[in-house]
Amino acid sequence: MLIHGAVKPTLRRPALSALVLALIALALPALAADRLPMAKPEAVGMSSERLERLSAMMQRFVDDDLLAGTVTLVARKGKIVHFEAQGYRHREANEPMTKDSIFVLMSMTKPIVSTALMMLYERGHFLLDEPISKYLPEFADKQVIVSDDDGNTMRVDALRPITFRHVLTHTAGVDPPDEALTEEERRSGNEAGRGETLQQRYAGRAKWPLAFQPGEEWSYGTSTNYVAMLVEKISGESLDDYLRERIFLPLGMRDTHYNVPESKIDRVAAVYSPSGENNTIELRDAPAYKEPSQFFPGTHGLSSTATDYFTFQQMILNGGELKGVRLLSPKTVNLMITNHIGDKSVYIRGPGYGFGLGYSVLMDPGKALEPLTPGTFAWGGAWGTYFWVDPVEEMIGVMLTQISSYRHLNVRQMLSVGATQAIIDSNSNKPFSVKGYEKLR
Numbered sequence: 001m002l003i004h005g006a007v008k009p010t011l012r013r014p015a016l017s018a019l020v021l022a023l024i025a026l027a028l029p030a031l032a033a034d035r036l037p038m039a040k041p042e043a044v045g046m047s048s049e050r051l052e053r054l055s056a057m058m059q060r061f062v063d064d065d066l067l068a069g070t071v072t073l074v075a076r077k078g079k080i081v082h083f084e085a086q087g088y089r090h091r092e093a094n095e096p097m098t099k100d101s102i103f104v105l106m107s108m109t110k111p112i113v114s115t116a117l118m119m120l121y122e123r124g125h126f127l128l129d130e131p132i133s134k135y136l137p138e139f140a141d142k143q144v145i146v147s148d149d150d151g152n153t154m155r156v157d158a159l160r161p162i163t164f165r166h167v168l169t170h171t172a173g174v175d176p177p178d179e180a181l182t183e184e185e186r187r188s189g190n191e192a193g194r195g196e197t198l199q200q201r202y203a204g205r206a207k208w209p210l211a212f213q214p215g216e217e218w219s220y221g222t223s224t225n226y227v228a229m230l231v232e233k234i235s236g237e238s239l240d241d242y243l244r245e246r247i248f249l250p251l252g253m254r255d256t257h258y259n260v261p262e263s264k265i266d267r268v269a270a271v272y273s274p275s276g277e278n279n280t281i282e283l284r285d286a287p288a289y290k291e292p293s294q295f296f297p298g299t300h301g302l303s304s305t306a307t308d309y310f311t312f313q314q315m316i317l318n319g320g321e322l323k324g325v326r327l328l329s330p331k332t333v334n335l336m337i338t339n340h341i342g343d344k345s346v347y348i349r350g351p352g353y354g355f356g357l358g359y360s361v362l363m364d365p366g367k368a369l370e371p372l373t374p375g376t377f378a379w380g381g382a383w384g385t386y387f388w389v390d391p392v393e394e395m396i397g398v399m400l401t402q403i404s405s406y407r408h409l410n411v412r413q414m415l416s417v418g419a420t421q422a423i424i425d426s427n428s429n430k431p432f433s434v435k436g437y438e439k440l441r
Helices: 018-027 047-061 105-122 162-167 185-188 199-206 223-235 239-252 262-268 306-317 330-336 412-418
Strands: 069-076 079-090 143-147 153-157 271-275 280-285 354-356 361-364 377-380 385-391 395-402
Touching: 047 069, 047 079, 047 412, 069 306, 069 412, 079 199, 079 306, 105 162, 105 223, 105 239, 105 306, 105 330, 105 377, 162 223, 185 199, 199 223, 223 239, 306 385, 306 395, 385 412, 395 412
Parallel strands: none
Antiparallel strands: 069 079, 069 395, 143 153, 271 280, 354 361, 361 377, 377 385, 385 395
């Protein structure tokens, strides 16, 4: 119940001890290698011979010294038809890539955190067009930076508050240009320490002006950190606890962490960077244990495996349910994978894409870089990780690698080409969206 704007968290409960969590994890039916939902490609309308082309495509990047290694996974109709590790997890140590290698997801964290907030939406804690100041009152009454015809900047009152929809769709304007801030604003908003929580780190940004009027532009930045703060404020739990107890443990995602345990460091993939004229790789970060942090952002931070990430996206493709565990309604999933931004440019994806609640949405394959079906939802990470979900073909593609800059590579597009060219029985003429909610034509 809300009284005069005060918020009483309704989901707070004591955090489970590490021992209890470990025992729960051991009891869960995790997707171990011998329990994966595997099938022959032909059983789901795909060609085994053609899927071998995807392996060859990935191997070329390794052979050309452009990537150290990759893990690729393709699933259709709930069955994995391609799952392969190639190259090296840590080349300098002569450690081969393995299917259970753990990768820093970077921005592939965002769809998971956005899902967490939508789980709270389903509990009736907010409507999408309500202001986030309902739970984050310090972000009310914002000002916006505007420029006159001569290029002079000034600040005006925001025409509307920042809403839940805005932060979920990157249309909130929460990342003003540095030069538009005062020295005091820059200092208070950027002070950071490893031991700080997300709430503490962002407290100094409450007085920052917005880069544009909320809802009027699409701008990629820190928006999902506000999603993360909202999850914590509404639930009364840390984001780490909420994701682990409400999503990872129920789905059996044993290897998805903000803080990778020391016992799993020997499975973490090294990070590489392109170098020289030919962009051949050199080691950037060797696998190493890091002391646990209490900073749990929504923009990045999670590490995971291909099977864990497939598990999560299969739940989404199923309409919010997997193996008897339901996290969302099919109606909510469809809301998330619907374009919410009109014809605004999702410039980091290129033409042909819209954006939903945590996912890009392919709108026009004639303009997009990938041969996927309209309605395909996806996202990637700054260190080369990538996934897409094609709800028409009932198909998921995951490609994990670790490269600090990948703009010179077309490896992401090759995942799409290699997977889709292997389809020999297409659903493209069938009216299908996500399971449990048929799309009418």
